[in-house]
Amino acid sequence: MISRLAVLLSLVVWLAAGAAGHAAAAPAPSPEVTAALTDLTGEDAEKREAAVNVLGTTRDPKWIQFLGALRDGSVYARTRAGKLELVVGGSKATKGDQDVIDIAGAYEREPLGTVPLSELKEVSADRRLRLVIKPFLDADETQVQLADPDPNVRRGAAIKLGNQAAAGTAPVVEAALKKESDRWAHHALAEALALIKLANGTGDERADAAHTLGALHSESAVPALQRLAADSGATPAERAAATYAIRRIERWGLLTRTVETLFQGASLGSILLLMALGLAVVFGLMGVINMAHGELMALGAYATFVVQNWFRATWPAYFDSYFLLALPVSFLVAAAVGLVLERGVIRFLYGRPLETLLLTWGASLIIQQGLRLWFGAANVDVSSPSWLSGGATVMVGLTLPYNRIFIIGLATVAVAAMYWLLFRTNAGLRIRAVTQNRAMSSCLGVRAGVVDATTFAFGAGLAGLAGCALTQIGNVGPSLGQNYIVDSFMVVVTGGVGKLAGTILASAGLGGLTKGIEPALGAVFGKVAILIGVILFLQRRPAGLFATRGRNAEA
């Protein structure tokens, strides 16, 4: 009870001081301020603290600035025409045998000329006084931030004020709340106000604040609410409000976590899809399992690294747009290497899938070691362009990073391009013809070799694109490909060959499952569970989700 009384009392004092402060904004300082300034020069520590409080609670930026000067030890007192006057000291100098100092008025900072230091008496601030000053300065800084043009800065300031939950900041927050137009900054301000009221308000206010916090789904209010719910001094209404709010927040948390898991699953699925698209098409067309696919991806990532360095060295002003060039470059580099691989070695081994598997594994070792020798074994640093860093807040407590959104978008575009290529172009028609019946297509004049080469290069290019995208979310090192290759094979196996839909469904399913299981089992046992799941799944559908039917099935 006593504590609440004290809160109430301080509130009253604060209100009074606030009213006084507004009056003091006029050129002629109010009597309270004048008295406070006189007290400051005195010796009584308590009076001096009270004086700082008076000055601080005026919330006048100029007095706050004065308090800053006081903390830094550059406030001086002098007696002029029988009256005590406070001044702020500037730069010091030595003139003759005297130390002189530039001084300015305490409030308006109007220059008052240069005077000998000996005429002034320093008004020092000891540690206790500095501690009293600090909150006012901090609050001031946060208040400046509350008026910042950038809504994110305003939001950050609001969150900070809410965490401090200092009684004195409520009117400021309320005023800012009325002016705020940005949705998330507005939300943060409302949350901050409720937090402040929850910490400092009266009984009814607290119940109201708890209710508001529940409606705002404020995750950061949970500890305070829990304290209130367990507080034996609180009224039953308050405690009920707090308990209800906690339940609401927790339910909301479950929702955001579910959405977040779905999003992460979609993002992992997109990476797998970007990799598996190339693999699946090549496997469907030529029966070639390309073990070097992961290394082609690493090549794409390193191509991005090189483009980035080139931009940094040549056009630092356009650094942000390097990524736009890196996308096609990584595609082309990987496609070129893929073409060389296909024409150079793989074409001699058609119809012998196990041999091509070993051959491409060998190629992958050579590419990997080549990258290691050329770029070094350590990871290289690829920085994100500014438009891919940060994230979009879509709901309370859930921010989706732009780079992940970008990857999902890239995968969608890649799938759409693939569909268009396969089903709307002549080249796609030829690819499908060779996939279905190589010999018959050759008889009808389709140059199977050309189709093979372009398809393989295209699949490799997709891997390069995936590598370029991966630079935005993971480390770039020589063994980059190894981390994803087995997973993307699982996608191909689960999806079955010959149908793009299988690949898409399998990557979405495996991506979602992995992220869904991970919280419960951990990354390692989650992976094991996925493997067991895939093996059991293949018991029911040995050739994957979408199997080729008919007489080609055994080929």
Next chain:
Amino acid sequence: MPKREITALAIAGFVLAVALPVCNMLPAGSPFAVSNFTLNLFGKFLTYAILALGLDLLWGYAGVLSLGHGVFFGLGAYAMGMHLMLEIGSKSVYQSSLPDFMVWNQVKTLPLFWWPFHSGAFTLLAIVLVPALFGFAFGYLAFRSRIRGVYFSIITQALALSAWLVFNRNEMNLGGTNGLADFKTIFGFPLNQPATQRGLYVLTAVVLIGAYLLCRWITLTRAGKVLVAIRDSETRVLFSGYSPAAYKLFVFVVSAALAGIAGALYAPQVGIITPAKIGVLPSIEMVVWVAAGGRGTLYGAVLGAFGVNWIQSWLTTSYPDLWLLFLGGLFMGAVLFFPDGIVGALGRLGARVRRVVSRRTDPAVSTPSVSLGRPTP
């Protein structure tokens, strides 16, 4: 078995199991002396050769390419390693009856699955049975649902990755990344004595010969013929009334057991077993031993395991950067230029030499220009 093969086997067996150990017992200055280090290295290669035999039986004969044999090798090695760890008893660094890494991980009591490994007899059984049963369960699921070809290879590769991840975990109580090491004795014999190592070497050589005979016997039976038929046309075998799944499962289990035995012999000779021996790369390296040596010949697999590992131990000490490039080149070369491995290449070379020689001695004989290479499967 043809007479020539028996003679060759006898000579190889004598050199490996008798001559080399005897040379090892010679004093160091003798021109025929084989150092302890070399003998130990050979012992390691021999364990690899045992594994390669099983892999060749599986791949070269039945046409099933497993990229996860490191797992079975690891299971055997860990089974042996667990017994050796328990044999240390309280002579360990921390003077606890628990293995050191458990003390380190603050495990207070011996996990239940460690208990049976106190018994040497159980361990010897487990070395064979654990990989075989695991292989049976995995193979049953895979072959029953007719997962074949590259699908099977990919699934086994995922198995290798998962096993590697699991064995790396500390909570499995298998030593985590550091694996099992610091063995002191094996069935009472101190492992740091050259005599014990020599004994292990001879045992490995004998097991290798036994494994060779077993695999050779399998290929000579009707079952062996069915395996080759499965490799060449599984569908036709199925339509002829055989069950390819049963035959493949059988040979998969045999090769898993051989891999387990190889691992069990590996652990005490090398003195350490870590998850690094289980993963994707070591598993696929095992395949290249067979590919480089020559598939479907058994002795080719033994030669390949020896040759590749010899080059590896030389390259990794002299030119560590080049090893992976060489390995990659070996994969590509073995597939592109020597589809039947060293053995096949030597055979073709021999045939050409014979042809040239015979042409020279009898110019009237004209040799038909027929390709002597094995028909590609």
